[in-house]
Amino acid sequence: MRTYIDHDKVNARATLANAASVGGLLLLLGSVLAPAFWQSVAPFALVLLLVGGVISMVGIYLANRWVRRPRPEESLDKALKSFDDSYRLYHYPALPCDHVLLTPSGVVGLEVVNLAGRFTYRDRRWKEAMTIGRALRYLVESLVVVPV
Helix, strand or coil, X not given: CEEEECHHHHHHHHHHHHHHHHHHHHHHHHHHHHHHHCHHHHHHHHHHHHHXXXXXXXXXXXXXXXXXXXXXXXXXXXXXXXXXXXXXXXXXXXXXXXXXXXXXXXXXXXXXCCCCCCEEEECCEEEECCCHHHHHHXXXXXXXXXXX
């Protein structure tokens, strides 16, 4: 199987994720330190705190998608490595889906979801074991909707 990836898009998104994470944390730090040195900015500290928190959450969300390993294209490449050279896998093309597999019989759009954790199947329903860390991540990912 041959794979093609838009490295420019991946690198730009990873840079944005890192910048948002660090920038948000710096705003949070500034919201704590600025009122200690300049009393005149104390009324704006809460606004700076909220903005820094939102920006850092967006950065964490983006980092989980674009920086954290294994990334979706790595997982797909590993899972589909047994296909022969008549298959082509395109990562992040200029299409509505992130991954496209061209096969001898047609085109398949692929969606990759990171589902680490423990899952059970009972009463014809899937259930996920919810830990505190998982609950916080779910909260952040449900509040932060970033068009990517």
